[in-house]
Amino acid sequence: MTHRVVVIGAGFAGLQVVLGLRGAGCQITLVDQRNHHLFQPLLYQVATTLLATSDIAWPIRALMRERRDVTTLLATVEGVDRAAREVILRGGARLPYDTLVIATGARHAYFGKDAWEADAPCPAYQFWTI
Ligand SMILES: Cc1cc2nc3c(=O)[nH]c(=O)nc-3n(C[C@H](O)[C@H](O)[C@H](O)COP(=O)(O)OP(=O)(O)OC[C@H]3O[C@@H](n4cnc5c(N)ncnc54)[C@H](O)[C@@H]3O)c2cc1C
Structure with a gap:
Protein backbone atom coordinates (compact mmCIF):
# COMPACT_ATOMS: atom_id res chain seq x y z
CA MET A 1 0.00 0.00 0.00
CA THR A 2 1.21 3.55 -0.74
CA HIS A 3 2.69 5.30 2.31
CA ARG A 4 0.14 7.78 3.67
CA VAL A 5 1.43 11.10 4.95
CA VAL A 6 -0.92 13.52 6.69
CA VAL A 7 0.36 17.07 7.07
CA ILE A 8 -1.63 19.30 9.42
CA GLY A 9 -1.16 22.97 8.56
CA ALA A 10 -0.45 24.66 5.24
CA GLY A 11 1.76 27.40 6.62
CA PHE A 12 5.44 27.79 5.80
CA ALA A 13 6.37 24.55 7.56
CA GLY A 14 3.60 22.36 6.16
CA LEU A 15 4.12 23.59 2.61
CA GLN A 16 7.87 23.05 2.90
CA VAL A 17 7.29 19.43 3.92
CA VAL A 18 4.92 18.83 1.02
CA LEU A 19 7.35 20.45 -1.45
CA GLY A 20 10.15 18.27 -0.10
CA LEU A 21 8.08 15.11 -0.59
CA ARG A 22 7.63 15.76 -4.31
CA GLY A 23 8.47 12.56 -6.15
CA ALA A 24 8.70 10.48 -2.98
CA GLY A 25 5.76 8.31 -4.04
CA CYS A 26 3.67 9.05 -0.95
CA GLN A 27 -0.04 9.70 -0.77
CA ILE A 28 -0.17 13.08 0.98
CA THR A 29 -3.18 14.70 2.63
CA LEU A 30 -2.68 18.36 3.52
CA VAL A 31 -5.21 19.48 6.12
CA ASP A 32 -5.88 23.07 7.13
CA GLN A 33 -8.71 24.82 8.92
CA ARG A 34 -8.49 27.60 6.35
CA ASN A 35 -8.77 27.20 2.59
CA HIS A 36 -5.77 29.46 2.05
CA HIS A 37 -2.12 29.79 2.94
CA LEU A 38 -1.48 33.08 4.73
CA PHE A 39 1.86 34.82 4.15
CA GLN A 40 2.05 36.33 7.63
CA ALA A 57 -3.56 34.69 0.93
CA TRP A 58 -3.51 31.98 -1.72
CA PRO A 59 -5.92 29.04 -1.99
CA ILE A 60 -4.10 25.90 -0.87
CA ARG A 61 -5.72 23.80 -3.57
CA ALA A 62 -4.35 26.22 -6.20
CA LEU A 63 -0.82 25.95 -4.76
CA MET A 64 -1.13 22.15 -5.03
CA ARG A 65 -2.96 21.92 -8.34
CA GLU A 66 -0.07 20.22 -10.16
CA ARG A 67 0.54 17.69 -7.39
CA ARG A 68 -1.42 14.54 -8.16
CA ASP A 69 0.03 13.00 -5.02
CA VAL A 70 -1.53 15.66 -2.75
CA THR A 71 -5.11 15.88 -1.54
CA THR A 72 -6.08 19.12 0.18
CA LEU A 73 -8.66 19.01 2.94
CA LEU A 74 -10.44 21.91 4.62
CA ALA A 75 -10.96 20.68 8.17
CA THR A 76 -10.09 21.48 11.75
CA VAL A 77 -8.02 18.90 13.56
CA GLU A 78 -9.15 18.31 17.12
CA GLY A 79 -6.86 15.50 18.16
CA VAL A 80 -4.67 12.56 17.27
CA ASP A 81 -5.30 8.92 18.18
CA ARG A 82 -1.72 7.72 18.27
CA ALA A 83 -2.64 4.11 19.03
CA ALA A 84 -4.90 3.89 15.98
CA ARG A 85 -2.63 6.22 13.93
CA GLU A 86 -5.55 8.43 13.02
CA VAL A 87 -6.11 12.19 12.99
CA ILE A 88 -9.43 13.23 14.52
CA LEU A 89 -11.27 15.97 12.66
CA ARG A 90 -13.97 18.27 14.00
CA GLY A 91 -17.22 16.43 13.53
CA GLY A 92 -15.65 13.10 14.38
CA ALA A 93 -14.24 11.95 11.03
CA ARG A 94 -10.89 10.19 11.21
CA LEU A 95 -7.94 10.33 8.84
CA PRO A 96 -5.53 7.39 8.91
CA TYR A 97 -1.81 7.99 8.50
CA ASP A 98 1.50 6.17 8.35
CA THR A 99 3.48 9.36 8.95
CA LEU A 100 2.04 12.45 10.62
CA VAL A 101 3.47 15.96 10.36
CA ILE A 102 2.05 18.53 12.79
CA ALA A 103 2.81 22.02 11.47
CA THR A 104 0.12 24.07 13.14
CA GLY A 105 2.20 27.15 13.88
CA ALA A 106 2.95 28.93 17.10
CA ARG A 107 0.96 30.59 19.83
CA HIS A 108 1.44 34.33 20.11
CA ALA A 109 2.62 36.01 23.30
CA TYR A 110 1.32 39.33 24.59
CA PHE A 111 3.75 39.73 27.47
CA GLY A 112 1.06 39.64 30.13
CA LYS A 113 -1.30 41.90 28.19
CA ASP A 114 -3.74 39.15 27.14
CA ALA A 115 -6.48 41.69 26.42
CA TRP A 116 -4.50 42.76 23.35
CA GLU A 117 -5.11 39.41 21.65
CA ALA A 118 -8.65 40.29 20.61
CA ASP A 119 -7.36 43.29 18.67
CA ALA A 120 -4.32 41.59 17.14
CA PRO A 121 -4.39 40.70 13.42
CA CYS A 122 -3.89 36.93 13.70
CA PRO A 123 -6.62 34.66 15.03
CA ALA A 124 -5.63 32.47 17.94
CA TYR A 125 -4.93 28.98 16.66
CA GLN A 126 -6.35 25.96 18.33
CA PHE A 127 -4.14 23.66 20.27
CA TRP A 128 -4.67 20.25 21.66
CA THR A 129 -2.81 17.79 23.82
CA ILE A 130 -1.50 14.65 22.17
C1 LIG B 1 2.99 40.13 11.39
C2 LIG B 1 4.03 39.05 11.23
C3 LIG B 1 5.23 39.33 10.60
C4 LIG B 1 6.20 38.35 10.47
N1 LIG B 1 7.39 38.66 9.83
C5 LIG B 1 8.31 37.69 9.64
C6 LIG B 1 9.53 37.94 8.91
O1 LIG B 1 9.75 39.06 8.46
N2 LIG B 1 10.41 36.94 8.77
C7 LIG B 1 10.18 35.69 9.27
O2 LIG B 1 11.03 34.81 9.10
N3 LIG B 1 9.04 35.41 9.94
C8 LIG B 1 8.12 36.37 10.14
N4 LIG B 1 6.96 36.08 10.82
C9 LIG B 1 6.81 34.75 11.40
C10 LIG B 1 6.39 33.73 10.35
O3 LIG B 1 5.29 34.21 9.61
C11 LIG B 1 6.04 32.46 11.08
O4 LIG B 1 7.18 32.01 11.78
C12 LIG B 1 5.60 31.38 10.13
O5 LIG B 1 4.45 31.79 9.41
C13 LIG B 1 5.30 30.12 10.90
O6 LIG B 1 5.00 29.11 9.96
P1 LIG B 1 4.30 27.80 10.42
O7 LIG B 1 4.14 26.94 9.21
O8 LIG B 1 5.02 27.24 11.59
O9 LIG B 1 2.89 28.26 10.98
P2 LIG B 1 1.69 29.06 10.25
O10 LIG B 1 2.17 29.81 9.07
O11 LIG B 1 1.00 29.77 11.35
O12 LIG B 1 0.75 27.89 9.70
C14 LIG B 1 0.03 27.06 10.56
C15 LIG B 1 -1.16 26.53 9.77
O13 LIG B 1 -1.79 25.53 10.56
C16 LIG B 1 -3.20 25.70 10.45
N5 LIG B 1 -3.80 25.13 11.67
C17 LIG B 1 -3.55 25.50 12.95
N6 LIG B 1 -4.27 24.77 13.81
C18 LIG B 1 -5.00 23.89 13.03
C19 LIG B 1 -5.94 22.88 13.32
N7 LIG B 1 -6.28 22.56 14.59
N8 LIG B 1 -6.51 22.20 12.29
C20 LIG B 1 -6.18 22.50 11.01
N9 LIG B 1 -5.28 23.46 10.67
C21 LIG B 1 -4.70 24.14 11.68
C22 LIG B 1 -3.41 27.21 10.35
O14 LIG B 1 -4.65 27.51 9.76
C23 LIG B 1 -2.21 27.61 9.49
O15 LIG B 1 -2.52 27.62 8.12
C24 LIG B 1 5.97 37.06 10.98
C25 LIG B 1 4.74 36.76 11.60
C26 LIG B 1 3.78 37.74 11.72
C27 LIG B 1 2.45 37.42 12.39
Missing part, protein backbone atom coordinates in the same frame (compact mmCIF):
# COMPACT_ATOMS: atom_id res chain seq x y z
CA PRO A 41 5.14 38.57 7.18
CA LEU A 42 3.13 40.80 4.83
CA LEU A 43 0.15 41.27 7.17
CA TYR A 44 1.45 44.72 8.03
CA GLN A 45 1.25 45.81 4.41
CA VAL A 46 -2.36 44.64 4.17
CA ALA A 47 -3.23 46.39 7.44
CA THR A 48 -1.81 49.62 6.03
CA THR A 49 -3.51 49.09 2.62
CA LEU A 50 -0.25 48.80 0.68
CA LEU A 51 -1.33 45.33 -0.44
CA ALA A 52 -4.67 43.65 -1.09
CA THR A 53 -5.67 40.63 0.98
CA SER A 54 -5.46 38.45 -2.11
CA ASP A 55 -1.76 39.32 -2.43
CA ILE A 56 -0.90 37.41 0.76
Whole structure:
Protein backbone atom coordinates (compact mmCIF):
# COMPACT_ATOMS: atom_id res chain seq x y z
CA MET A 1 0.00 0.00 0.00
CA THR A 2 1.21 3.55 -0.74
CA HIS A 3 2.69 5.30 2.31
CA ARG A 4 0.14 7.78 3.67
CA VAL A 5 1.43 11.10 4.95
CA VAL A 6 -0.92 13.52 6.69
CA VAL A 7 0.36 17.07 7.07
CA ILE A 8 -1.63 19.30 9.42
CA GLY A 9 -1.16 22.97 8.56
CA ALA A 10 -0.45 24.66 5.24
CA GLY A 11 1.76 27.40 6.62
CA PHE A 12 5.44 27.79 5.80
CA ALA A 13 6.37 24.55 7.56
CA GLY A 14 3.60 22.36 6.16
CA LEU A 15 4.12 23.59 2.61
CA GLN A 16 7.87 23.05 2.90
CA VAL A 17 7.29 19.43 3.92
CA VAL A 18 4.92 18.83 1.02
CA LEU A 19 7.35 20.45 -1.45
CA GLY A 20 10.15 18.27 -0.10
CA LEU A 21 8.08 15.11 -0.59
CA ARG A 22 7.63 15.76 -4.31
CA GLY A 23 8.47 12.56 -6.15
CA ALA A 24 8.70 10.48 -2.98
CA GLY A 25 5.76 8.31 -4.04
CA CYS A 26 3.67 9.05 -0.95
CA GLN A 27 -0.04 9.70 -0.77
CA ILE A 28 -0.17 13.08 0.98
CA THR A 29 -3.18 14.70 2.63
CA LEU A 30 -2.68 18.36 3.52
CA VAL A 31 -5.21 19.48 6.12
CA ASP A 32 -5.88 23.07 7.13
CA GLN A 33 -8.71 24.82 8.92
CA ARG A 34 -8.49 27.60 6.35
CA ASN A 35 -8.77 27.20 2.59
CA HIS A 36 -5.77 29.46 2.05
CA HIS A 37 -2.12 29.79 2.94
CA LEU A 38 -1.48 33.08 4.73
CA PHE A 39 1.86 34.82 4.15
CA GLN A 40 2.05 36.33 7.63
CA PRO A 41 5.14 38.57 7.18
CA LEU A 42 3.13 40.80 4.83
CA LEU A 43 0.15 41.27 7.17
CA TYR A 44 1.45 44.72 8.03
CA GLN A 45 1.25 45.81 4.41
CA VAL A 46 -2.36 44.64 4.17
CA ALA A 47 -3.23 46.39 7.44
CA THR A 48 -1.81 49.62 6.03
CA THR A 49 -3.51 49.09 2.62
CA LEU A 50 -0.25 48.80 0.68
CA LEU A 51 -1.33 45.33 -0.44
CA ALA A 52 -4.67 43.65 -1.09
CA THR A 53 -5.67 40.63 0.98
CA SER A 54 -5.46 38.45 -2.11
CA ASP A 55 -1.76 39.32 -2.43
CA ILE A 56 -0.90 37.41 0.76
CA ALA A 57 -3.56 34.69 0.93
CA TRP A 58 -3.51 31.98 -1.72
CA PRO A 59 -5.92 29.04 -1.99
CA ILE A 60 -4.10 25.90 -0.87
CA ARG A 61 -5.72 23.80 -3.57
CA ALA A 62 -4.35 26.22 -6.20
CA LEU A 63 -0.82 25.95 -4.76
CA MET A 64 -1.13 22.15 -5.03
CA ARG A 65 -2.96 21.92 -8.34
CA GLU A 66 -0.07 20.22 -10.16
CA ARG A 67 0.54 17.69 -7.39
CA ARG A 68 -1.42 14.54 -8.16
CA ASP A 69 0.03 13.00 -5.02
CA VAL A 70 -1.53 15.66 -2.75
CA THR A 71 -5.11 15.88 -1.54
CA THR A 72 -6.08 19.12 0.18
CA LEU A 73 -8.66 19.01 2.94
CA LEU A 74 -10.44 21.91 4.62
CA ALA A 75 -10.96 20.68 8.17
CA THR A 76 -10.09 21.48 11.75
CA VAL A 77 -8.02 18.90 13.56
CA GLU A 78 -9.15 18.31 17.12
CA GLY A 79 -6.86 15.50 18.16
CA VAL A 80 -4.67 12.56 17.27
CA ASP A 81 -5.30 8.92 18.18
CA ARG A 82 -1.72 7.72 18.27
CA ALA A 83 -2.64 4.11 19.03
CA ALA A 84 -4.90 3.89 15.98
CA ARG A 85 -2.63 6.22 13.93
CA GLU A 86 -5.55 8.43 13.02
CA VAL A 87 -6.11 12.19 12.99
CA ILE A 88 -9.43 13.23 14.52
CA LEU A 89 -11.27 15.97 12.66
CA ARG A 90 -13.97 18.27 14.00
CA GLY A 91 -17.22 16.43 13.53
CA GLY A 92 -15.65 13.10 14.38
CA ALA A 93 -14.24 11.95 11.03
CA ARG A 94 -10.89 10.19 11.21
CA LEU A 95 -7.94 10.33 8.84
CA PRO A 96 -5.53 7.39 8.91
CA TYR A 97 -1.81 7.99 8.50
CA ASP A 98 1.50 6.17 8.35
CA THR A 99 3.48 9.36 8.95
CA LEU A 100 2.04 12.45 10.62
CA VAL A 101 3.47 15.96 10.36
CA ILE A 102 2.05 18.53 12.79
CA ALA A 103 2.81 22.02 11.47
CA THR A 104 0.12 24.07 13.14
CA GLY A 105 2.20 27.15 13.88
CA ALA A 106 2.95 28.93 17.10
CA ARG A 107 0.96 30.59 19.83
CA HIS A 108 1.44 34.33 20.11
CA ALA A 109 2.62 36.01 23.30
CA TYR A 110 1.32 39.33 24.59
CA PHE A 111 3.75 39.73 27.47
CA GLY A 112 1.06 39.64 30.13
CA LYS A 113 -1.30 41.90 28.19
CA ASP A 114 -3.74 39.15 27.14
CA ALA A 115 -6.48 41.69 26.42
CA TRP A 116 -4.50 42.76 23.35
CA GLU A 117 -5.11 39.41 21.65
CA ALA A 118 -8.65 40.29 20.61
CA ASP A 119 -7.36 43.29 18.67
CA ALA A 120 -4.32 41.59 17.14
CA PRO A 121 -4.39 40.70 13.42
CA CYS A 122 -3.89 36.93 13.70
CA PRO A 123 -6.62 34.66 15.03
CA ALA A 124 -5.63 32.47 17.94
CA TYR A 125 -4.93 28.98 16.66
CA GLN A 126 -6.35 25.96 18.33
CA PHE A 127 -4.14 23.66 20.27
CA TRP A 128 -4.67 20.25 21.66
CA THR A 129 -2.81 17.79 23.82
CA ILE A 130 -1.50 14.65 22.17
C1 LIG B 1 2.99 40.13 11.39
C2 LIG B 1 4.03 39.05 11.23
C3 LIG B 1 5.23 39.33 10.60
C4 LIG B 1 6.20 38.35 10.47
N1 LIG B 1 7.39 38.66 9.83
C5 LIG B 1 8.31 37.69 9.64
C6 LIG B 1 9.53 37.94 8.91
O1 LIG B 1 9.75 39.06 8.46
N2 LIG B 1 10.41 36.94 8.77
C7 LIG B 1 10.18 35.69 9.27
O2 LIG B 1 11.03 34.81 9.10
N3 LIG B 1 9.04 35.41 9.94
C8 LIG B 1 8.12 36.37 10.14
N4 LIG B 1 6.96 36.08 10.82
C9 LIG B 1 6.81 34.75 11.40
C10 LIG B 1 6.39 33.73 10.35
O3 LIG B 1 5.29 34.21 9.61
C11 LIG B 1 6.04 32.46 11.08
O4 LIG B 1 7.18 32.01 11.78
C12 LIG B 1 5.60 31.38 10.13
O5 LIG B 1 4.45 31.79 9.41
C13 LIG B 1 5.30 30.12 10.90
O6 LIG B 1 5.00 29.11 9.96
P1 LIG B 1 4.30 27.80 10.42
O7 LIG B 1 4.14 26.94 9.21
O8 LIG B 1 5.02 27.24 11.59
O9 LIG B 1 2.89 28.26 10.98
P2 LIG B 1 1.69 29.06 10.25
O10 LIG B 1 2.17 29.81 9.07
O11 LIG B 1 1.00 29.77 11.35
O12 LIG B 1 0.75 27.89 9.70
C14 LIG B 1 0.03 27.06 10.56
C15 LIG B 1 -1.16 26.53 9.77
O13 LIG B 1 -1.79 25.53 10.56
C16 LIG B 1 -3.20 25.70 10.45
N5 LIG B 1 -3.80 25.13 11.67
C17 LIG B 1 -3.55 25.50 12.95
N6 LIG B 1 -4.27 24.77 13.81
C18 LIG B 1 -5.00 23.89 13.03
C19 LIG B 1 -5.94 22.88 13.32
N7 LIG B 1 -6.28 22.56 14.59
N8 LIG B 1 -6.51 22.20 12.29
C20 LIG B 1 -6.18 22.50 11.01
N9 LIG B 1 -5.28 23.46 10.67
C21 LIG B 1 -4.70 24.14 11.68
C22 LIG B 1 -3.41 27.21 10.35
O14 LIG B 1 -4.65 27.51 9.76
C23 LIG B 1 -2.21 27.61 9.49
O15 LIG B 1 -2.52 27.62 8.12
C24 LIG B 1 5.97 37.06 10.98
C25 LIG B 1 4.74 36.76 11.60
C26 LIG B 1 3.78 37.74 11.72
C27 LIG B 1 2.45 37.42 12.39
